[in-house]
Amino acid sequence: MKTRYFGTDGIRGPADGPLFTLEFITQLTGGISRFLRSSRGAESPRIVIGRDTRESGLQILAHLIEGFGRHPGECIDLGIVPTPAVASVVLSSEADLGISITASHNPAEDNGIKLFSAEGTKFAVTEEEAIEALMLSSSAISVERNPRHIVTSRSGLKTYLKGSEILSTHLDLNGLKIVCDTANGATVHSTPAVLSEKGAQL
Numbered sequence: 508m509k510t511r512y513f514g515t516d517g518i519r520g521p522a523d524g525p526l527f528t529l530e531f532i533t534q535l536t537g538g539i540s541r542f543l544r545s546s547r548g549a550e551s552p553r554i555v556i557g558r559d560t561r562e563s564g565l566q567i568l569a570h571l572i573e574g575f576g577r578h579p580g581e582c583i584d585l586g587i588v589p590t591p592a593v594a595s596v597v598l599s600s601e602a603d604l605g606i607s608i609t610a611s612h613n614p615a616e617d618n619g620i621k622l623f624s625a626e627g628t629k630f631a632v633t634e635e636e637a638i639e640a641l642m643l644s645s646s647a648i649s650v651e652r653n654p655r656h657i658v659t660s661r662s663g664l665k666t667y668l669k670g671s672e673i674l675s676t677h678l679d680l681n682g683l684k685i686v687c688d689t690a691n692g693a694t695v696h697s698t699p700a701v702l703s704e705k706g707a708q709l
Contacts, residue, residue, distance in 0.1 A: 510632065510635050510636055510639055511639055511643075512526065512535075512639060512642075513632075513635040513638075513639065516611065516619070516621060516629075517607075517619050517620050517621035517622060518535075518619055518620045518621075519610050519613060519617060519618070519619035520617060520618075520619075521616060521617055522561070522563035522566075522567070522616060522617060522618040523563075523616075527563070527566075527567055527570070527618060528570075529570045529573065529574075532567070532570040532571060532573075532574050533570075533573070533574040533577070534642045535574065535620070535638075535642060536571060536574030536575045536577070536578070537574065537577070537578070537641070537642065538638045538639065538640075538641040538642030538643075539575075539604065539622070539638055540552065540575065540578040540580070541641045542634070542637055542638045542641055543603055543604060545641075546634075546637065547603060547625065549580075549603040550579060551579040551580045551581070551655065552580045552581075552602075552603035552604055553580065553581045553583065553600065553601070553602040553603050553604075554575060554580060554581065554582050554583065554602060554603065554604045554605070554606065555583045555585055555593060555596050555597055555600060555602045555604070555605050555606070555663070556568060556571060556572075556582060556583065556584055556585060556593075556605075556606045556607075556608065557585035557586065557587070557588040557589075557590070557592055557593040557596070557605075557606070557607050557608070557663050558585075558586070558587060558588075558607070558608035558609065558693075559587065559590075559607075559608065559609040559610075559692065559693035560587055560691050560692060560693060560695060561608075561609070561610070561615060561617075561618050562615075563616075563618045564587075564608045564609075564618065567608050567618055567620070568584065568608060571606065571608075571620075572584075572658055573652075575656065576652045576653060576656045576658070577650070577651065577652060577653055577656075578653055578656060579653055579655035579656055580653075580655075580656050580657075581656065581657050581658070581659065582656070582657075582658045582659070583596075583600065583602070583658075583659050583660065583661060584658070584659070584660040584661075585660075585661065585662070585663025586660065586662065586663060586664075587693060587695065587696065588663035588664055588667060588693060588696075588697070589667065589693045589694050589697055590607045590609055590611075590621065590693065591667065592663045592664065592666065592667035592697070593605040593606065593607045593623055593663065594623045594627035594628070595627065595666050595667050596663050596666050596667075597623050597624075597625065597626075597627045598626070598627045599666045601625075602625065603625050604622065604623065604624070604625065605622070605623030605624075605627065606620060606621065606622060606623070607620075607621040607623070608620060609621060609693065622635075664696060664697055664700070667697060668697060668700060668701065668704075678705050679705065679706060680702060680705040680706045680707035681705075681706035681707075682706070683706070683707050683708065684707070684708045684709075685702055685707045685708070685709055686709075687699055687702060687709050
């Protein structure tokens with residue numbers, strides 16, 4: 508079966524288009540919640556969500572939190588982080604799902620939703636097919652907030668930067684002057700932090 512909404516790297520499209528309305532995202536979060544319950548046994552899933560710097564990210568985050576908020580569980584807002592940081596925090600926090608709100612190299616007016624499994628890996632096509640089937644089923648979705656759902660926030664960069672320490676143990680940038688242009692991207696905080704930590708003058 509070919510997926511209807513998921514492409515090669517999650518769901519992507521114009522941020523003001525039909526894939527990012529509250530109605531659609533409520534359907535999506537309902538399908539994901541039911542998938543996590545049925546296939547992973549997660550009755551009250553923990554979900555970590557990070558985003559890039561696109562202006563539309565905050566609105567999509569709000570829609571995701573509202574949608575998941577109709578089911579038991581927890582949403583953890585990681586703020587602006589690179590996509591790999593979401594996968595990293597999924598593992599360190601023993602979460603059931605990771606979501607990165609990003610459209611990568613797509614134009615700034617686009618956005619996307621990328622899913623990570625509890626193992627920090629990209630969802631398989633068969634899993635995306637299962638989520639879409641649950642989205643399109645006739646089961647009613649609650650319109651009220653579930654009292655057993657909580658929303659928290661934490662810095663998603665700490666775990667990510669800790670991993671960079673391991674990768675760059677022998678990297679010494681003392682005495683180097685580096686011009687760093689992150690192009691307003693998701694590494695706007697992490698890249699300067701790593702380079703400065705290793706001694707570079709930015």
